[in-house]
Amino acid sequence: QLQLQESGPGLVKPSETLSLTCTVSGGSISSSSYYWGWIRQPPGKGLEWIGNMYYSGSTYYNPSLKSRVTISVDTSKNQFSLKLSSVTAADTAVYYCARHPAKGGSDYFDYWGQGTLVTVSS
Amino acid sequence: QSALTQPRSVSGSPGQSVTISCTGTSSDVGGYNYVSWYQQHPGKAPKLMIYDVSRRPSGVPDRFSGSTSGNTASLTISGLQAEDEADYYCCSYAGSYTWVFGGGTKLTVL
Numbered sequence: 001q002l003q004l005q006e007s008g009p010g011l012v013k014p015s016e017t018l019s020l021t022c023t024v025s026g027g028s029i030s031s032s033s034y035y036w037g038w039i040r041q042p043p044g045k046g047l048e049w050i051g052n053m054y055y056s057g058s059t060y061y062n063p064s065l066k067s068r069v070t071i072s073v074d075t076s077k078n079q080f081s082l083k084l085s086s087v088t089a090a091d092t093a094v095y096y097c098a099r100h101p102a103k104g105g106s107d108y109f110d111y112w113g114q115g116t117l118v119t120v121s122s
Numbered sequence: 123q124s125a126l127t128q129p130r131s132v133s134g135s136p137g138q139s140v141t142i143s144c145t146g147t148s149s150d151v152g153g154y155n156y157v158s159w160y161q162q163h164p165g166k167a168p169k170l171m172i173y174d175v176s177r178r179p180s181g182v183p184d185r186f187s188g189s190t191s192g193n194t195a196s197l198t199i200s201g202l203q204a205e206d207e208a209d210y211y212c213c214s215y216a217g218s219y220t221w222v223f224g225g226g227t228k229l230t231v232l
Binding site: 039045046047048049052060061062063064096106107108109110112113114115 | 156168211215221222225
C-alpha cells in the first residue's frame with residue numbers, strides 16, 4: 001500500500017524559507033507513471049495546488065506562487081521536497097503531498113499524505 | 123488562475139439527494155474532461171471520490187456521481203447518509219500542467 005508522509009518544521013519565521021519533505025513508501029518515486037505534487041490548505045479555507053514534479057526533475061508550478069516555489073526530488077531516498085521562500089502569515093497552512101497519474105489519460109490526486117501544519121510567525 | 127466557484131454550504135436529509143456545483147471557465151472546467159472531486163472530513167486528508175468528470179475509483183459508493191455542463195461541473199450524492207457529512211472540493215486541470223481547486227462546500231446531513 002502506497003503511503004506518503006510529510007515532514008519538516010512546524011514553525012517558520014516571516015521572510016524565511018519553508019522547507020518540507022515528502023517520503024514515499026510502498027512504491028517508487030521514480031515511476032514514469034506518476035507526478036508528485038504539493039497542495040496546501042490554510043486553516044478553515046480551501047485547497048490550493050502548489051506544484052507538481054516528475055521523477056526526471058520536470059516541475060510545474062501554480063503561477064501565483066511560481067516566483068517563490070521550488071520542488072525537487074531525491075530518488076535515492078524516495079523523497080521529494082518543497083521550498084517556499086519569503087514566507088508571510090498568509091503561507092500558514094496544512095501542507096499535503098500527493099500522487100498524480102502522468103499517463104493513461106486520467107487526471108486526479110489519488111494518494112495523499114496526512115498533512116503537516118506549518119505556521120509562519122515570529 | 124482563479125479558484126473554481128462552489129457554494130459555501132448545502133444540506134439534505136438522510137435518503138435525499140444533493141448536488142454540489144463547481145463553476146469555472148472555458149480554460150479549466152469547460153475546456154477539459156478532467157474534473158475530480160474530493161471528500162474531506164475534519165482533520166483528515168482529502169479523499170478522491172470522482173475523477174475525469176464522472177468516473178468513480180474502486181470502493182467509492184455508486185451513490186456518488188459527477189457530470190459537467192459547459193463551464194460547470196456537478197457532484198450528486200444520492201441516498202444521503204450521515205457519514206457523507208464533510209467538505210467537498212472540486213479540482214480541474216487548467217492547461218499548461220496546472221491545476222485549480224474550488225473553494226469547498228460544506229455538506230450538512232440534517
